[in-house]
Amino acid sequence: MIILGIETSCDETAVSLVEAKENKLKTFSNIISSQVKLHAKWGGVVPNLAAREHLKNIIPVLKTAFKKAGVKPSNIDLIAVTQGPGLIPALLIGTNAAKTLSYVWKKPLIGIHHIEGHIYANFIHVNSKFKIQNLKFPILCLVVSGGHTQLVLMKKHLDYEIIGQTLDDAVGEAFDKVARILGLGYPGGPIISKLATRNSQLKKKNNFQICLPRPMIDSKDFNFSFSGLKTAVLYKVKKLKKLPVTDYELLVAGIAAEFQQAAIDVLIHKTIKAAQKYNPKTIMLAGGVSANQELRKQLSEFIEKNFPSTRRMLPATSYSTDNAAMIAAAGYYRWKNMSAEQRKKALRNWKTLQADANLELA
Ligand code: KG4
Ligand code: ZN
Numbered sequence: 001m002i003i004l005g006i007e008t009s010c011d012e013t014a015v016s017l018v019e020a021k022e023n024k025l026k027t028f029s030n031i032i033s034s035q036v037k038l039h040a041k042w043g044g045v046v047p048n049l050a051a052r053e054h055l056k057n058i059i060p061v062l063k064t065a066f067k068k069a070g071v072k073p074s075n076i077d078l079i080a081v082t083q084g085p086g087l088i089p090a091l092l093i094g095t096n097a098a099k100t101l102s103y104v105w106k107k108p109l110i111g112i113h114h115i116e117g118h119i120y121a122n123f124i125h126v127n128s129k130f131k132i133q134n135l136k137f138p139i140l141c142l143v144v145s146g147g148h149t150q151l152v153l154m155k156k157h158l159d160y161e162i163i164g165q166t167l168d169d170a171v172g173e174a175f176d177k178v179a180r181i182l183g184l185g186y187p188g189g190p191i192i193s194k195l196a197t198r199n200s201q202l203k204k205k206n207n208f209q210i211c212l213p214r215p216m217i218d219s220k221d222f223n224f225s226f227s228g229l230k231t232a233v234l235y236k237v238k239k240l241k242k243l244p245v246t247d248y249e250l251l252v253a254g255i256a257a258e259f260q261q262a263a264i265d266v267l268i269h270k271t272i273k274a275a276q277k278y279n280p281k282t283i284m285l286a287g288g289v290s291a292n293q294e295l296r297k298q299l300s301e302f303i304e305k306n307f308p309s310t311r312r313m314l315p316a317t318s319y320s321t322d323n324a325a326m327i328a329a330a331g332y333y334r335w336k337n338m339s340a341e342q343r344k345k346a347l348r349n350w351k352t353l354q355a356d357a358n359l360e361l362a
Contacts, residue, residue, distance in 0.1 A: 033060075109347075137154060144287040
């Protein structure tokens, strides 16, 4: 079957056409129109500006996605759209586009939780040797994005138990805020990770003693907190600025590296602790921060060392940050799980589907 995925929860207008054949998900097209430049000058995403851009871009992005895929509207079997959580003005553009297409083309429509999409990005086929048929539950999934930081236990497909989550900022949000403090622009994740790599190449020359806290690393639960870490960076920068620093660039790279490591230490520590309690057969990573190479590397090494028989799954970096292929992928798994009656009902979802900023992962 062919699934049309639509995602507009934040600042990417994304449309994808995905083919599902015997559980193998292959993207025919995965078009993303990013608004990063527009929002950069505000230091973060402005919801109404995002909606205006989505409105401008949704039709051209849809057209490009169909053209690139070589697929006609009549060929598609299902429309999957991000229903929430996200920015309401932004979500409304995607859900209304999807509802209109569902009505006009008479295709079933399913609303998808954005985080479920991130999780199912792991199931898109990217020439890996891994066979989805060999997937083993329970899965412990570390979700790390701009809006979420959660440890999710999946005993079967589409079944989620949140065993821990951030009590304040999400880890991606912390990357973005720290980048703003350091004057590095938006989004923060990619630039901080680049600077951290540069710092490790320059390590011998960096004499700044930068030490940041690892918040809640020893707490007994599986929750996180990143707001204090961001504030610690703010105080550190204020203090260091008073010193006669000659190489500011080196200082910033040092802070970026230590911040990134502090965040990674907490994420990995909590994941390992949760794995010790829940004995998952698979440990998975999901969300925009999963594009971070150091997190991928260190988490993989830790799993290999501590849980050699546990399978690990990381999304392809091309599907780590927001995209619509992941929404189509989740749509496929939802569709597979639906009864004939539910599938019939999905043809009328254009009437009832509502964008929901606080949709729960259930
Ligand atoms: O999942 P995503 O694309 O959007 C949300 O659902 O929030 O995640 C975006 C977040 C941003 O905070 C961004 O700074 C972060 O992911 N991010 C990264 C990297 N690439 C994106 N964080 C750390 N390292 C990266 N390479
Ligand atoms: Zn996301």
